[in-house]
Amino acid sequence: TNSLTMAWRLFKNLSEEQQRYEKQLIFEHPAFVRLCQQLLRNARRMTRGDLVFGLHALVNLGVPQNTLLVQTLVRVCQEKLNQLDNRCISVLATTLAGMDKDKNVSALQAGLQLLVEQRISSIRDTFILQNLMKCLGKDAPVFLKKKLEMAVVREIDGLTFPNALRMFLALAAMNYCSLPILNPCSKKIQENVHDVPFRQLIHILEACHTLQYRNVKLFSALADYVNSTAYLWDKRQIILFLSACEILAFQPTELLDIFAEKVIEDPDFLNLKNLLIVLRVYSRLNHIPRVQKHLFFETLHSCLNKCLPQISNIELLKAVYSLGVLGYLPHHALDELLQKDSKDELTLSDDLKEQNTVMLHSVKTCMELDSPSFTKPAFVLTENLSSLVPLNLRKAQEALIELLGDENMFRQNVRLPYRYHIDFEIRMDSDRKKVLPIAATDDHPDSHVHRLAFLFAPVSAFCLGTTHPQGKLAMKKRHLNKLGYHVILIQNKKFQEMKNEDAVEFLKRKIYSEDASSFPETTV
Secondary structure, eight states: OHHHHHHHHHHHTSOHHHHHHHHHHHHHOHHHHHHHHHHHHTGGGSOHHHHHHHHHHHHHHTOOTTSHHHHHHHHHHHHTGGGOOHHHHHHHHHHHHTSOOOHHHHHHHHHHHHHHHHHGGGOOOHHHHHHHHHHHOTTSOHHHHHHHHHHHHHTGGGOOHHHHHHHHHHHHHHTOOOHHHHHHHHHHHHHTGGGSOHHHHHHHHHHHHHHTOOOHHHHHHHHHHHHHTGGGSOHHHHHHHHHHHHHTTOOOHHHHHHHHHHHHHOGGGOOHHHHHHHHHHHHHTTOOOSSSHHHHHHHHHHHHHHHGGGOOHHHHHHHHHHHHHTTOOOHHHHHHHHHHHHTTTTOOOHHHHHHHHHHHHHHHHHHHHTSTTOOOOSSOOOEEOOSOOOGGGHHHHHHHHHHHSSGGGOEEEEEOGGGOEEEEEEEEOTTSSOEEOHHHHHHSOOTTOEEEEEEEEOGGGBOTTSSOBOHHHHHHHHHHHHTTEEEEEEEHHHHHTSOHHHHHHHHHHHHHTSOGGGSOOOOO
16 A cells, blocks of 8 residues: 555656656556555455555556456445544545446445544544545535534634635535635635635636635635736736636726736737637626727737637627627628628527527627717607516616606606617706606607616626626617617616615615716707
8 A cells, every 4th residue: 555655646746748658657567466466365454544545546546447456445445434534534535536436436435425424523624524525525415515514614713724725615516605614714815815826716716606605805805916916927827817707707907907908918829719718708897998998909809800710600709799898899800790690601509599699689789889970869769668567676666756756757668779678767858957757758859858767787787796887788888878868777686675765865866966977968
């Protein structure tokens, strides 16, 4: 066992190519064959430590699982399971996590799970606990996950930073969101963020996504660290980090600005794969760089043009859509996309058809409304979809009635051109002092009438922890502005949490107190 374990320790520090070469040398060595035969003969007489560590070394060296040696050691582990101490249980759990499911492995895993359940109250070592969590994985029964959680919480005050980091990732492996563990671990990570390797930064963000754990302070600490050390990282590493942030809908503003400058300075590193990720990140997070934004868009456009000969139809659609969401029209790529559309070359499988139809419609809408030649219409054709208001908008409807005194003072469920929809519409005089009855302005459309569009959006439509709208909502707001509306975005969840009188006062401020200069110009 000592020989095998030492071989494994030396082996695991080699590169992948060296491992392949050394593995062949090890397996072909006559001493290795004799060692395996001796291990097979003495399997039942081995101590529990030798047994478990021997199996661990063999599996990690790549000895096939279906060999008589590995299967014999697995069966002997079953027989001696109750004799294993906590350390041996931890090593065995790690070994089984890396093995394929077969009859013997599944039986041993089931036995190990029962043993962990019995022993869990006696385990005080957080390293062993996090290892068991990681190895039992998401398939562990909920009651066992809760027992593991309670065992960890008992020892949480003495948790070191390395253990806190491992514990955080172990919860993700178990797919169990435990705030009593995650919050202290998160605090430890924030305090020691400069000691976190780059790859672990990505793993932390991926774990948060798996666990649906949204901690803005943690994300900000990670982003600030990467931002302050951006000169140390390869641009591809920063792309990985930004992509992980985008999945969480978190907008690291300063890092996005710094990366935009790096793209402008050296765009050659942007191959097609990286370009598509960058476009997706900036469009979904609705991030437009504070400086040199036009040069940034031109650079991305130039990179896209270089990739056109190798780009697939769906990739082309996604790239043009992403730039369209940001309000930029890449003319060359757009022409190519429209040619493919006219030839029905964008026909896709049924599972993607609806999504891509929506994207293509958005691209065509951007072509029209974001064109420099587009002028705001003096009159917009609208239609009331239904007099019924969804349950999640009833409170807003009642607040508007109380504030304005009559249902005739606003419209609800309004459909606009370009397949857009607004929750409520209010019309005001040119001084924004008075709300006008809908019927009066319908009969006499006046260019000096101000139109307010209320959009009650879910929290998921905004970047995490902010009121900054994500790409699709920001594009809708921009297009409604082009149609002559002043758009008022409201996070519906927060609105629903308000008391009725506070909700009325909130809407009153939105209607009467907002800066008049924020209204779109009207066409006379």
